[in-house]
Amino acid sequence: MTDVVLGKNQYGKAENHVVRIHRDTDRHVIRDLVVTSQLRGDFEAVHTQGDNAHCVPTDTQKNTVFAFVQKYGVDSPEALLLKLSEHFTSEFEWVSGGRWAADEHAWDRINDNDHCFVQNKQEVRTAVVVTDGPRSTVISGFKDLTVLKSTESGFQGYPKDQYTTLPETTDRIMSTDVATRWRYSTTDVDFDAVYEDVKKIILDKFTDHYSRALQETLYLMGKAVIEAHPEIDEIKFSCPNKHHFVYDLGFCDLPNDNETHYAADRPFGLIEATVQRKDAQPDENAWVGIAGFC
Numbered sequence: 001m002t003d004v005v006l007g008k009n010q011y012g013k014a015e016n017h018v019v020r021i022h023r024d025t026d027r028h029v030i031r032d033l034v035v036t037s038q039l040r041g042d043f044e045a046v047h048t049q050g051d052n053a054h055c056v057p058t059d060t061q062k063n064t065v066f067a068f069v070q071k072y073g074v075d076s077p078e079a080l081l082l083k084l085s086e087h088f089t090s091e092f093e094w095v096s097g098g099r100w101a102a103d104e105h106a107w108d109r110i111n112d113n114d115h116c117f118v119q120n121k122q123e124v125r126t127a128v129v130v131t132d133g134p135r136s137t138v139i140s141g142f143k144d145l146t147v148l149k150s151t152e153s154g155f156q157g158y159p160k161d162q163y164t165t166l167p168e169t170t171d172r173i174m175s176t177d178v179a180t181r182w183r184y185s186t187t188d189v190d191f192d193a194v195y196e197d198v199k200k201i202i203l204d205k206f207t208d209h210y211s212r213a214l215q216e217t218l219y220l221m222g223k224a225v226i227e228a229h230p231e232i233d234e235i236k237f238s239c240p241n242k243h244h245f246v247y248d249l250g251f252c253d254l255p256n257d258n259e260t261h262y263a264a265d266r267p268f269g270l271i272e273a274t275v276q277r278k279d280a281q282p283d284e285n286a287w288v289g290i291a292g293f294c
């Protein structure tokens with residue numbers, strides 16, 4: 001007889017796409033979110049006995065997302081997720097925690113119009129709330145923010161062996177799609193304001209130095225965020241190094257002084273790093289399920 005037991009589990013409704021128009025005045029505000037709700041707690045009998053007495057339907061979780069968006073509006077994705085967490089853990093005593101996540105797609109006004117918008121595809125905002133008993137952790141971030149500098153980047157001084165062919169350079173294109181997530185030490189945050197400021201710090205930092213490696217630039221970005229925001233304990237980056245190779249036009253006798261490049265889509269360097277506040281409490285649990293970061 002083999003002993004088998006249920007291990008870790010969670011369940012819910014994934015990717016509820018909800019668009020909320022705040023129309024209290026003629027100047028409408030739009031929040032466009034894709035929300036995932038997952039519950040954790042005592043679901044033993046649901047799995048092992050076919051007893052659904054504790055199984056809050058995923059359909060109910062979906063309805064709750066839409067109802068909360070209507071009832072409370074969307075101050076920020078993080079505030080909505082915290083409300084959902086509070087609701088599910090207080091309404092059902094066997095629900096001890098869970099994971100609530102949202103991706104937000106931004107819309108800009110067309111010509112400052114009150115109710116016409118164009119989707120801003122710069123980046124996708126991300127938010128996660130992880131609740132375990134009385135404690136909730138918020139991790140915010142964004143992905144797919146594509147940036148490029150056409151000079152002020154080089155790569156030199158690396159070790160060379162029999163497999164090294166890469167020439168050193170003091171002037172190259174550096175480009176990446178920034179994916180970043182940062183963890184707050186508190187839930188008492190103006191999430192929209194901090195989001196805008198962190199994005200600004202990351203973009204400012206990308207411009208303000210000669211980069212000796214993408215690694216150095218990521219570290220400088222993270223350091224600037226941690227220094228400016230005491231409520232953030234750590235920030236992670238996962239960034240492809242989008243190689244741009246100067247195209248050799250010698251075959252037709254054309255000079256090419258770092259002007260015409262072949263933008264290779266693969267393979268790409270993949271640079272990942274975490275920048276932390278020294279002596280901050282780690283919270284590895286909160287990062288579980290966030291793919292693509294180290």
Ligand SMILES: O=c1[nH]c(=O)c2[nH]c(=O)[nH]c2[nH]1
Nearest residue numbers: 155166212213214215241269
């Ligand atoms: O910024 C860089 N970091 C690397 O680790 C690396 N490796 C490489 O081949 N080119 C680069 N560029």
